[in-house]
Amino acid sequence: MDIPEKEFLAPGHRACAGCGATIGVRLALKMLGENTVAVSATGCLEVITTPYPETSWKIPWIHVAFENAGAVASGVEKALKAQGKDDVTVVAFAGDGGTADIGLQSLSGAMERGHNLIYICYDNEAYMNTGVQRSGATPYGASTTTSPHGKESFGENKPKKNIPMIMAAHGVPYVATASISYPEDFMKKVQKAKEIEGPAYIHLHQPCTTGWGYDPSKTIELGRLAVETGSWLLYEIEEGEFKITYRPLERKPVNVYLEAQKRFKHLADEEKEKIQNYVDQVCAELKI
Amino acid sequence: MTSVGATVKEPGNSVKNKTGSWRTFKPILDKEKCIDCGNCILFCPEGCINKDYDIDYDYCKGCGICAEECPVEAIKMERE
Amino acid sequence: MNMIKVISANRAIAEAVKMCKPEVVPVFPITPQTTISEYLAQFVADGDLRAEYIMVESEHSSISAAVGASGAGVRTFTATSSQGLALMHEILFVAAGMRTPIVMGNANRALSAPLSIWNDQQDSISERDTGWMQFFAENAQEALDFVIQAYKISEDHEVLLPSMVCVDGFILTHTVEPVDIPSQEDVDKFLPPYEPISYLDPKDPMSLGTFTDPDYYMEARHDMEVAMEGAKDIIRRVNKEFEEVFGRKYNLVEKYKTEDAEIILVAMGSICGTIKTVIDRLREKGEKVGLLKVISYRPFPQEDIYEAVKGARRIAVLDKNISFGIGGVLFNEIKAKMDVDASGFILGLGGREVSPDDIIGIVEKTRNPTTETNQINWIGLKEEE
Numbered sequence: 001m002d003i004p005e006k007e008f009l010a011p012g013h014r015a016c017a018g019c020g021a022t023i024g025v026r027l028a029l030k031m032l033g034e035n036t037v038a039v040s041a042t043g044c045l046e047v048i049t050t051p052y053p054e055t056s057w058k059i060p061w062i063h064v065a066f067e068n069a070g071a072v073a074s075g076v077e078k079a080l081k082a083q084g085k086d087d088v089t090v091v092a093f094a095g096d097g098g099t100a101d102i103g104l105q106s107l108s109g110a111m112e113r114g115h116n117l118i119y120i121c122y123d124n125e126a127y128m129n130t131g132v133q134r135s136g137a138t139p140y141g142a143s144t145t146t147s148p149h150g151k152e153s154f155g156e157n158k159p160k161k162n163i164p165m166i167m168a169a170h171g172v173p174y175v176a177t178a179s180i181s182y183p184e185d186f187m188k189k190v191q192k193a194k195e196i197e198g199p200a201y202i203h204l205h206q207p208c209t210t211g212w213g214y215d216p217s218k219t220i221e222l223g224r225l226a227v228e229t230g231s232w233l234l235y236e237i238e239e240g241e242f243k244i245t246y247r248p249l250e251r252k253p254v255n256v257y258l259e260a261q262k263r264f265k266h267l268a269d270e271e272k273e274k275i276q277n278y279v280d281q282v283c284a285e286l287k288i
Numbered sequence: 289m290t291s292v293g294a295t296v297k298e299p300g301n302s303v304k305n306k307t308g309s310w311r312t313f314k315p316i317l318d319k320e321k322c323i324d325c326g327n328c329i330l331f332c333p334e335g336c337i338n339k340d341y342d343i344d345y346d347y348c349k350g351c352g353i354c355a356e357e358c359p360v361e362a363i364k365m366e367r368e
Numbered sequence: 369m370n371m372i373k374v375i376s377a378n379r380a381i382a383e384a385v386k387m388c389k390p391e392v393v394p395v396f397p398i399t400p401q402t403t404i405s406e407y408l409a410q411f412v413a414d415g416d417l418r419a420e421y422i423m424v425e426s427e428h429s430s431i432s433a434a435v436g437a438s439g440a441g442v443r444t445f446t447a448t449s450s451q452g453l454a455l456m457h458e459i460l461f462v463a464a465g466m467r468t469p470i471v472m473g474n475a476n477r478a479l480s481a482p483l484s485i486w487n488d489q490q491d492s493i494s495e496r497d498t499g500w501m502q503f504f505a506e507n508a509q510e511a512l513d514f515v516i517q518a519y520k521i522s523e524d525h526e527v528l529l530p531s532m533v534c535v536d537g538f539i540l541t542h543t544v545e546p547v548d549i550p551s552q553e554d555v556d557k558f559l560p561p562y563e564p565i566s567y568l569d570p571k572d573p574m575s576l577g578t579f580t581d582p583d584y585y586m587e588a589r590h591d592m593e594v595a596m597e598g599a600k601d602i603i604r605r606v607n608k609e610f611e612e613v614f615g616r617k618y619n620l621v622e623k624y625k626t627e628d629a630e631i632i633l634v635a636m637g638s639i640c641g642t643i644k645t646v647i648d649r650l651r652e653k654g655e656k657v658g659l660l661k662v663i664s665y666r667p668f669p670q671e672d673i674y675e676a677v678k679g680a681r682r683i684a685v686l687d688k689n690i691s692f693g694i695g696g697v698l699f700n701e702i703k704a705k706m707d708v709d710a711s712g713f714i715l716g717l718g719g720r721e722v723s724p725d726d727i728i729g730i731v732e733k734t735r736n737p738t739t740e741t742n743q744i745n746w747i748g749l750k751e752e753e
Contacts, residue, residue, distance in 0.1 A: 003326070009335060010300030010335075011302070011303060011334040011347035012304060012307060013302050013305075014307075015333055017310060017351035018352070019351075022334070023330075023331060026333075035570045036570065050296065050577075052578040052580040052581070052584050053290075053291070053584070054296065054302040057299060059299070060567075060570060060574055060576075061574075062436060062576040064439075068428060068459065070429070071424060071428070071429035071432035071433045072436035074424070074433045075394060075432065075435065075437035075438075075440070076568060078392045078420035079436065079441065079442040079568075082392055082420050082442055083391070083441070085569075088570055105429075106428070106432065109425030109426070215352070216351040217352030218356060219333075219351070220331050220353055220356065220357050289587060290584045292528060292565060292591065293466045293528070293576065293577075294466075294577075294578045294584065295566040295574050296578055297572075299573040
């Protein structure tokens with residue numbers, strides 16, 4: 001795969017060392033190129049990249065609030081169209097909180113209306129910007145500051161909300177999941193999303209050193225383990241057609257993924273087994 | 289003075305902020321060992337390794353992803 | 369050629385918007401604003417308005433899309449009312465703080481609970497601190513004229529603050545009256561194309577909506593205060609330019625028989641029409657009563673108000689809103705800003721009718737204040753049975 005050399009996210013940003021979100025944005029922007037306008041929801045990405053009077057963005061960028069990236073991107077897309085700038089790509093970046101929870105209505109509206117835009121959810125599975133609180137995308141068993149484990153709790157007791165499938169149910173032309181640890185797979189999907197007319201949604205799994213509790217050097221390794229254990233799946237739905245884009249040769253036990261992170265360290269065997277069973281079930285359905 | 293609406297009109301001017309000062313461990317690349325796979329370039333959260341595999345220590349925060357992801361262990365992390 | 373049409377204020381707003389040619393119009397229906405959205409949809413459907421019309425899924429998204437579109441450098445319009453305006457609340461601050469010169473129509477309506485679709489002015493008054501300018505129309509003609517002027521005022525580079533044109537729900541939005549609709553040619557002559565200073569263009573990348581630390585935030589807010597205060601002069605200038613092209617004269621306030629008045633009523637919006645009729649009647653009886661109509665609620669024209677009312681013996685301030693525990697907001701602001709002997713009146717909440725007799729009663733209470741009535745009075749409140 002020919003990967004463009006040019007960078008559109010400048011260094012000097014305030015992301016934690018080993019940040020997965022910035023890797024994802026860098027890779028996405030490489031494929032989207034300079035003729036792109038980016039929209040950010042409030043969140044880690046927004047605060048680390050634009051501490052006034054600095055910006056890390058080399059392309060035009062706008063942030064309005066937490067819950068409205070879909071609507072802001074809609075307005076931007078229409079304004080560009082009105083000015084005859086149809087060739088400009090509009091991409092929105094929002095975290096899992098800004099997508100699965102507070103921003104879901106705005107996103108749903110944007111997808112349903114058929115705007116020509118790409119929405120990338122960078123999913124680190126909790127509200128990281130405010131200090132690791134659970135979101136709808138927090139997986140079963142994870143300990144966060146608002147779903148802590150304790151004498152009477154094993155942490156988050158709900159499974160992860162399935163946003164890509166909710167997006168697919170909108171009937172948009174392109175929905176994909178991706179991981180920063182599989183950059184070619186992700187970048188191909190970004191390329192497709194760019195070429196497709198109409199709304200495209202990419203759900204990008206992205207380990208977070210601070211929130212998940214692992215050494216910063218392991219960001220890519222953790223993302224890989226999520227996929228290799230079947231805890232995160234890589235697929236795309238193009239014009240309604242579902243396709244797995246990566247199958248691990250041999251699925252690793254989820255334990256190797258769970259035990260590498262502090263947020264799952266407290267789990268008893270019973271809970272880990274439940275997680276394994278859940279993963280087995282999902283993978284069996286999809287023949288992974 | 290703050291610009292109208294706090295808009296920033298210098299794209300990418302965060303390069304003024306040298307995050308290299310955050311670093312505790314420094315990645316040292318042995319170019320002899322390097323097989324030009326591009327992993328370290330792709331996976332760097334700062335985007336501070338260029339196509340010639342020169343690491344820009346002005347920005348490298350020392351996360352160690354490059355060393356971890358190097359398939360031939362050509363990058364060693366050394367304490368500063 | 370201009371022409372006279374018998375239309376509602378909502379239609380007048382839509383006609384004005386059409387001639388101002390916004391390029392993106394995100395809207396969401398809410399009574400009694402809805403017909404503005406419908407008229408605009410029809411204009412677009414008929415090719416009479418070349419705009420991207422976005423039927424969003426909430427008012428939160430209509431204002432968010434408007435900020436996005438304005439950020440991308442085009443003229444925008446949206447409209448709402450009551451609950452919708454309250455839902456926009458957070459983004460109203462952002463729109464003003466990002467200095468996007470959006471123009472919005474607001475059909476003034478009571479806020480829930482209890483739920484009411486009828487008129488008062490609680491909705492926009494409650495947004496007074498957001499950094500939006502607010503212009504209150506007395507009739508459909510003013511609604512049309514204020515929209516056209518609002519664009520010119522908001523888009524002035526010395527101002528760059530969004531505007532709300534407020535029309536009383538149902539009283540103005542759903543009643544018809546003759547309105548002088550100007551020609552497109554005259555509107556084009558009056559209103560230059562929008563020239564943004566911030567925009568989203570890959571040829572000149574900017575970052576909009578950044579994050580400020582304590583070193584920068586306060587200056588940004590102070591700049592807004594300077595812009596809001598400075599907007600008064602811009603409004604006066606635009607009012608003059610408007611008069612030159614269209615012949616109708618406006619100011620931040622309208623003085624109606626205040627010159628020699630002993631009692632002056634201060635009010636905003638459609639009620640001013642009723643008050644003028646009552647004043648004419650009282651004047652025939654030799655009573656020296658006048659009206660000071662506040663058109664520009666934000667920026668707040670305290671100098672103009674004081675200048676107009678300072679000669680009066682007493683003034684009455686009429687509020688279609690209530691800040692619980694302290695009374696009407698306009699009354700309190702006037703009391704805070706100037707040394708006048710005033711009584712405050714809360715009236716018309718949730719569509720409660722205000723009759724000419726109510727106005728006469730207000731004049732009486734203001735003229736002969738008792739300990740009970742010299743502060744805040746509720747007008748038209750039903751007695752307990």
